[in-house]
Amino acid sequence: MAEATVRFRDTCIELAHGAGGKASRRLIEGLFLPLLRNPTLAGLADAAVLELEGLRLALTADSFVVKPIVFPGGSLGELAINGTVNDLAMVGARPLALLATFILEAGLDAGVLETQVKAMAQAAERAGVPVVGGDTKVVEHGKADSLYVTTAGLGLVDPRVDLSPKAVRPGDQVLLSGPIGDHGVTVLLARGELDLEASLRSDTRPVWFLVEALIEKVASGLRWMRDPTRGGVATALNELARDAGVGVVLFEEALPVREEVRGACEILGLDPLHIACEGQFLAVVAKEQGEAALEALRRTPGGEEACLVGEIRAEPVGTVQVLSRYGGSRVVDMLVGDPLPRIC
Amino acid sequence: MAEATVRFRDTCIELAHGAGGKASRRLIEGLFLPLLRNPTLAGLADAAVLELEGLRLALTADSFVVKPIVFPGGSLGELAINGTVNDLAMVGARPLALLATFILEAGLDAGVLETQVKAMAQAAERAGVPVVGGDTKVVEHGKADSLYVTTAGLGLVDPRVDLSPKAVRPGDQVLLSGPIGDHGVTVLLARGELDLEASLRSDTRPVWFLVEALIEKVASGLRWMRDPTRGGVATALNELARDAGVGVVLFEEALPVREEVRGACEILGLDPLHIACEGQFLAVVAKEQGEAALEALRRTPGGEEACLVGEIRAEPVGTVQVLSRYGGSRVVDMLVGDPLPRIC
Amino acid sequence: MRYVDEFRDPVLIQKTAEEIRRLIDPNRHYRIMEVCGGHTFSIYRFGLQDLLPSNVELVHGPGCPVCVLPMGRVDDGLSLSENPRVILTAFGDMMRVPGRRGSPLELKARGADIRMVYSPLDALKLARENPDREVVFFAIGFETTAPSTALTLLRARALGVKNFSVFCNHVLIVPAIRAILDSPDMRLDAFIGPGHVSTVIGCRPYEFIARDYGKPVVISGFEPLDLLQSILMILRQLREGRAEVENQYKRAVPWEGNLPALRAMAEVFELRPYFEWRGLGFISQSALRLREEFAPWDAEVRFAVPGVRVTDPKAAQCGEVLKGVLKPPQCKLFGRECTPEYPIGALMVSSEGACAAYYHHVYLRQAAEGGTNG
Amino acid sequence: MRYVDEFRDPVLIQKTAEEIRRLIDPNRHYRIMEVCGGHTFSIYRFGLQDLLPSNVELVHGPGCPVCVLPMGRVDDGLSLSENPRVILTAFGDMMRVPGRRGSPLELKARGADIRMVYSPLDALKLARENPDREVVFFAIGFETTAPSTALTLLRARALGVKNFSVFCNHVLIVPAIRAILDSPDMRLDAFIGPGHVSTVIGCRPYEFIARDYGKPVVISGFEPLDLLQSILMILRQLREGRAEVENQYKRAVPWEGNLPALRAMAEVFELRPYFEWRGLGFISQSALRLREEFAPWDAEVRFAVPGVRVTDPKAAQCGEVLKGVLKPPQCKLFGRECTPEYPIGALMVSSEGACAAYYHHVYLRQAAEGGTNG
Amino acid sequence: MCLAIPGRIVELLDENDHFAVVEVAGVRRKINVDLLKQEGVRPGDWVLIHVGFAMSKVSEEQAQAQLRLLAMLDEEAQAVEEVQGYRFD
Amino acid sequence: MCLAIPGRIVELLDENDHFAVVEVAGVRRKINVDLLKQEGVRPGDWVLIHVGFAMSKVSEEQAQAQLRLLAMLDEEAQAVEEVQGYRFD
Numbered sequence A, B: 001m002a003e004a005t006v007r008f009r010d011t012c013i014e015l016a017h018g019a020g021g022k023a024s025r026r027l028i029e030g031l032f033l034p035l036l037r038n039p040t041l042a043g044l045a046d047a048a049v050l051e052l053e054g055l056r057l058a059l060t061a062d063s064f065v066v067k068p069i070v071f072p073g074g075s076l077g078e079l080a081i082n083g084t085v086n087d088l089a090m091v092g093a094r095p096l097a098l099l100a101t102f103i104l105e106a107g108l109d110a111g112v113l114e115t116q117v118k119a120m121a122q123a124a125e126r127a128g129v130p131v132v133g134g135d136t137k138v139v140e141h142g143k144a145d146s147l148y149v150t151t152a153g154l155g156l157v158d159p160r161v162d163l164s165p166k167a168v169r170p171g172d173q174v175l176l177s178g179p180i181g182d183h184g185v186t187v188l189l190a191r192g193e194l195d196l197e198a199s200l201r202s203d204t205r206p207v208w209f210l211v212e213a214l215i216e217k218v219a220s221g222l223r224w225m226r227d228p229t230r231g232g233v234a235t236a237l238n239e240l241a242r243d244a245g246v247g248v249v250l251f252e253e254a255l256p257v258r259e260e261v262r263g264a265c266e267i268l269g270l271d272p273l274h275i276a277c278e279g280q281f282l283a284v285v286a287k288e289q290g291e292a293a294l295e296a297l298r299r300t301p302g303g304e305e306a307c308l309v310g311e312i313r314a315e316p317v318g319t320v321q322v323l324s325r326y327g328g329s330r331v332v333d334m335l336v337g338d339p340l341p342r343i344c
Numbered sequence C, D: 001m002r003y004v005d006e007f008r009d010p011v012l013i014q015k016t017a018e019e020i021r022r023l024i025d026p027n028r029h030y031r032i033m034e035v036c037g038g039h040t041f042s043i044y045r046f047g048l049q050d051l052l053p054s055n056v057e058l059v060h061g062p063g064c065p066v067c068v069l070p071m072g073r074v075d076d077g078l079s080l081s082e083n084p085r086v087i088l089t090a091f092g093d094m095m096r097v098p099g100r101r102g103s104p105l106e107l108k109a110r111g112a113d114i115r116m117v118y119s120p121l122d123a124l125k126l127a128r129e130n131p132d133r134e135v136v137f138f139a140i141g142f143e144t145t146a147p148s149t150a151l152t153l154l155r156a157r158a159l160g161v162k163n164f165s166v167f168c169n170h171v172l173i174v175p176a177i178r179a180i181l182d183s184p185d186m187r188l189d190a191f192i193g194p195g196h197v198s199t200v201i202g203c204r205p206y207e208f209i210a211r212d213y214g215k216p217v218v219i220s221g222f223e224p225l226d227l228l229q230s231i232l233m234i235l236r237q238l239r240e241g242r243a244e245v246e247n248q249y250k251r252a253v254p255w256e257g258n259l260p261a262l263r264a265m266a267e268v269f270e271l272r273p274y275f276e277w278r279g280l281g282f283i284s285q286s287a288l289r290l291r292e293e294f295a296p297w298d299a300e301v302r303f304a305v306p307g308v309r310v311t312d313p314k315a316a317q318c319g320e321v322l323k324g325v326l327k328p329p330q331c332k333l334f335g336r337e338c339t340p341e342y343p344i345g346a347l348m349v350s351s352e353g354a355c356a357a358y359y360h361h362v363y364l365r366q367a368a369e370g371g372t373n374g
Numbered sequence E, F: 001m002c003l004a005i006p007g008r009i010v011e012l013l014d015e016n017d018h019f020a021v022v023e024v025a026g027v028r029r030k031i032n033v034d035l036l037k038q039e040g041v042r043p044g045d046w047v048l049i050h051v052g053f054a055m056s057k058v059s060e061e062q063a064q065a066q067l068r069l070l071a072m073l074d075e076e077a078q079a080v081e082e083v084q085g086y087r088f089d
Ligand code: SF4
Pocket: C315, C316, C317, C318, C319, C321, C328, C331, C332, C333, C334, C335, C338, C343, C344, C345, C346, C347, C348, C355
């Protein structure tokens, strides 16, 4: 193997390297991709797609380490199923099977584990995907935080779609399946450290049903999809802008953000565009089919709040801009580091 | 979903639940299987097999948490690749693609990570499998032990084989690809706590090449395979004995154990049959083809030390017995708990 | 009335912007300093520069508490976390500020027990919950924040909490403005006054600016309409040749400020004879320290603080940017060695820092417009 | 000569077994107690029962150090780990022994700092490496192990290590044998003497068994040939009506034992007036404690040890099994409530414990032979 | 500097009125209201919140006046007069 | 009880001969040899190891004698005599 060029220069791993923003990208592009390079390597895509005897198979895996493990509207286990189902969906793949591995901390209450596995079983049933295998490791007390779950998924890419940043064209429309930031803010508040309370629930859910509706209606016009998890909408679209060589424009007024999410972000000096969703996705569709796509989403249960939030422009390449009603504009970058409250 | 019956009654997770022995089996059979049940669920098999458009796809995942992360002859990263490749091989599947997810401890030296990813890249190349995707999470300092890696693998089951405990018949022969216990003892000594030294190396390696040779030669006579990782040969064969409803007999004199492994086991009061291997496998073959199978293994580079170690008997059902030269016999159970030195 | 969206009304914003355009002298260049980092952030956040004529230049001032903290003070504070008994607490704003041996986040990654708090009261609570540990609060901020530290210390004393202390870095904005006015580089026409500081100190402390230096001051809120109206009020003063202290932010700022807050500060703090500001150097009577009566809660008394002085990297021009003498991109490190991912100066860390704000909201767009190599 | 495989030679094993068969009286039932758990383990490990005539019954004795420790002592030791400064160290053998609130492994799983050591010297090393912690060694074992604890304590004193201490549970095998001989249930014909204990105490201490109770004693090694030869030697004595102490394990056991070991023990330990043994009850002068001079290293002096007495579950018949009165499967809990996975008594934990050995090597096979429901 | 956010008092928490619950767009937090002792706060009042403390009361009257004034900016003659009148006095 | 294993001394480690390296089937460990002070140990000696201490020396002579004796068990007449002679004296 030719000696690969590792460009990652940070000396020490920090939380930011796992937060889905710039530091994550630096680690992936600077270390993982050069060392593991091969034609199929998914890089920053949600899932890898692999040809086998005329079929396109999608493969993806994610580890889940969220704290607390139970929060309003969901749990680590539920997230672990939905997250992987959604990553398959984002490449247009119907989920076929999941694997789940567990890293358990010695001393974990067996009831806690049971609750999480039950949540996984229910989520898998809701998503219509079997968990076909897995693994369990136990580490010493204090060497993990209760439990970490990794799920991997296999899916079959719908033959009608061909999704890629490269398929995105100026004029295309940017759709969003529903309000953003619910998950991230819910979990931030559920940690309890900030002493903030709100009746918010994580949006964790499988989105394959919505994607399927989209494919049925506008397969030919569907260019690209992404679930804006860690790093939020801003990071997902910045990656698109860079990878596709386009500019993305968002209409501030059109962005769906629940009042409580907006309130928490105001208090903490955070931007909802950087906050994680776990049950929403962005889709870029050809302008001619935008209307039909939106209608298809809105007609599908769970898609009622879908909306047109922006459009693709030829320029400025590699940026995401937010336009306000009154004519102001701002550039929104990828998340830098973990989202940290700005307070004083 | 009908309410599943959880039979797992332990109140607290301990290291033993991840050690691959009885406690692991209790957790898997008592909690995971009832909750996640579905026709394809692999249970305790190395990999799940799934039919898709006439193909048999194998799926498997394992998490790797070994300490120390570098030890003579291997590393956590190398293990993570080989372990998953081998689990695919054990169901007769040629490995097609791997996924790798990382849980990193904040504060991890970037050089340590780079070394591990390099080891993974090299192991993947040696095994001839691309790593096509993955994920990285970072947890707070002290919430993991350097790094944990999970790999998932997709393989294509060779159409000529049909492996299952149910295919095993009295009279079949039990083959072993080489000496046992090298990995487990190497890692135990590498931890340094016991202050023992020996020039041992982990046996970690991909075994697909050996399995392929076996399939080419005796596909029709191949009944079952298993890589005796955590829990060792004793646990793997006990599971076979129970699942197949047969008795397994091992010939003490035939069991290949390196001198140093035997020495360490004597000092620590451990049984080599309970010690993990990471580059060996057990194969049960029809008696008529035992000779040919052994020859096929021995002719393949890395298979020179393969040997016939036992046979399948109709009785006593569910047990593994070791017969000594002088006519004594003992029953070897599955590993109970983690292997603990017996000293005083 | 929710006091947010009402002040982002597009019709009113356009009206106010139009009035500004109507009012200015196209042949004159206006340089207006927004003293407060919160204003800097709002200006970029809401794209207000897009609404202003090109000859109205907004100059970013020193009102970003982490930006003006010299690296030596950061190191001093972080050194406390080397004591294994100490839990060091700080606002989220501090967590990425670089010290010589890394930022609080980096030290935390390597095992230091450093925790983010939303309020100094949360740090006090942590101390009561961890009686066997020493909780130190790394206090930063201007007059807006100092009263909360003061009240927290009064509470700690009243409750008899002995394992809580404060590493005090509270600074005062008025001496900093005077230092800028006295700087020979000074070329400013007026000031947008800090709205939230003024809820505490009121409007009177700015009068010397109008009186002695002849510069208009308008104390402003933080919403788009607030800032545009404040600029309008400044332009009117300039056009009419007036120099006065005006209060645009009347809904929140009383002319006299907040007396209980000022009293609490006076009870707990005293002026330091001098204090070093990043870029501005030593400014006399520009910062607060704990009074002797609060020595048991003063981290600088209770622990050995090295008291290091660290000079900024030579090429870093944070000081010039803080004074408004240079625009961020005029620093040679800007966008190259110094980026939000790898900040060299604190101005590149805080989203209120002039360099970070400029980087995200102006530089990235310009770079993109100038081609993909930008 | 490697002193292992040579003593597993199939030809010699067959020869010796044949000689045994030749020698016995087919109409007599022989009950021979192997005192030592190491022998119990070897007997099962090598399948030696298969080689013996069915009327030669090997009865398992009390020589398993974790088996004879009453649960109260286990709890006392484990209670030390509740002190967050304490690192509790123990041999691997102890780690699964159940206390009332769980085994050391379970407590460790829930966060206690309990570590396995291979040698008491490793515990001492740990103490020197962790000067801010208290390292306690949970000492168990018979006369074989006691000298190592004694030498370690002498070393700790010589090196001035102050954060090391020993929770002493060393017991003496000879008083236990006497207790068994005095038990009204006693129906034994002879003893296989403990080979490794005898390297320390020599052969003399067993003479009372031959002299006063008329029972042959053969001190034996642990390899198949050793045990078979010892049985042969016993059968010869019985046949010839002799009752003597014989040393089969001459290659390792000197008649006089190990004087430096005995001296070290005498320097560090003194006899406890009485000590409770699981199943055997209180036996006077059957255990060791640290002499007063070693109080600074005595965990029972330095820490508050609750001194709990815990009675075994009613149905558990560990005591009867330990005395050789019952065979393991005669306990009502055996194989049902009490299994190696969920042990109730320590005899089911240690691979030297009679119940665990019987379970793994006899019961499982019988269960399998009796059908799949076993 | 000094991020401060308008929130509405929804509940006073203790006898001595040290603490109150505020709500910002549906998000609630306990804050200290000692700095508004003199004026006193009541449920329904709006306050500016900074690092867990209420810093000042927000006046609806002043806010309405400001918005009215700006709304009249294009009613020129009147506006000029009003804006001048808005100067601090 | 008391797992003890024969190992060969391969090296004496310190001046006072407190510690030595033993080897068991290729596995080495530092052990304490204080209990064999009187007899003294040298590289090549075999000792019984227990919890990190050498407990006793292993005598090759005695081992050979035992094996010889057992080998002659079927040479009956002689054997009987010898085995009786092996009785402790
Ligand atoms: S670019 Fe960096 S170094 Fe230059 S002034 Fe800004 S913060 Fe300081």
